[in-house]
Structure formats: structure tokens, C-alpha cells
Amino acid sequence: MIKISIFLTRRADLTHEEFVEYWTHKHLPLIASVTDGAVPVRRHVLLLPTDDEIPGLRSTYYDGVVEVWFDDIADATRWFTSAVFTTTVAADEEKFLDRSLTRFLYATETPIVG
Template sequence: MSSSGLSVWSDPVDSRQLDAEESPVLKISIFLTRRADLTHEEFVEYWTDKHLPLIASVVDASVPVRRHVLLMPTGDEIPGLTGIYYDGVVEVWFDTMADATRWFTSDTFTTTVAADEENFLDRAKTRFLYATETPISG
């Protein structure tokens, strides 16, 4: 993994600490599949050692991201519960859908971040889940 760390965009925000009056945080989970010519290890190496530093180099205070988290699959499964497999998952938090749209349609994202994704992702297989959180416990 990258020595630069995984917290790329902003300080972590625990959504459970939000005021009840505040609108819920929009969480976008992005399910990633590597290019067919890469091993999972090559995918992880490029993602953490090259792509994350690239993101860190273009992100500034104008980027409306609350939190950015990487999820790496463990390969574990519980018997009887069918898992899904992706090479990685990114969770990005925004205050609003407008903020998310502004980031994902910005020139910075499309010409720099998305362009670099071609080096390690099969973008045709990338899937997005847009959600808000409803805490149950914890």
C-alpha cells in the first residue's frame, strides 16, 4: 500500500455525529473492476501508489468531498451467504447530490482523475450505489 496513506480528500466525518437537523450525507459507493490484463495485485498497486497520489495532487478546498474511503476485499466468505466480488470499492461522501454532480462532472475529474482510471479500471464494469445512512446501532 501507499506510504502516502489512504485519507486523500478530507478529515473523516462520522455521520452519526451530524446534528439531527442536518441533512443526511450522500454516500456514493463505487464498485471497481480491474482491467482484464492486470492481476488484482497490480490493480491494488496502481490504485494506491499512483492513482491516490494523483487525486491528492488535484484536490483542494473547492472539492466538495466530506470523506473518501477505500475498501479492499478480504476474500473471506461466510458459508451459505453468497458474496459479490469487486477488486475494490470507493466510498465518497458529499453533502448534496449537487456537490457530487459538481465533482464528477468537473474538468479536473474528467480530464485528470477519470482519464487516469483507464490505466487500471475496466470502467464499463464500474457500478455506483447512491445512498444515505440510517444508523441502527453503534
């Protein structure tokens, strides 16, 4: 399996709260409405930042992170280049994301604990 972590930054004209509201109440239902068994996504998780800090540890800030699992990079490519993604999902992202600041991390997992 491959996991893609997608680091999201909101549009400059939106507050973090407006970003979260749109992302969770409009964008996610849109994704749910266009996906079916043909979409090769195995798992889809959203991460929202907290205000927590640990002294001495530097952090970076993103408005949110999406983690998406696929069987392999071919399935990920098929999803991210599909007509449904490019014409519906990516088009809707323009309403709340600064897509020029979106970053992708392609990774495999090696469990250490649990």
C-alpha cells in the same frame, strides 16, 4: 449527506495485485494532488476485498470499492463533472479500471448501531 459507493473492476490485462498497486500507490496520490478545499468531498474511503467467507452467505466480487460522501447530489455532480475529474482522475482510471464495469450506488445512511 449522500454517500456514493463505487464498485470497481480491474482491467482484464491486470492481476488484482497490479490493480491494487496502481490504485493505492499512483491513483490515490494523483487524487490527493488535484483536490483542495474547493472539492466538495467530505469523506473518501477505500475498501479492499479479503479472502474471507461466511458459510451459507453468497458474495459478489469487485476488485475494490470506493465510498465518497458529499453534502448533496449537486456537490457530487459538481465533482464528477468537473474538468479536474474528467481530464485527470477519470483519464488515469483508464490505466487500471474497466470503467464499463464500474457501478455506482447512491445512498443515504441510517445508523443502526454505533
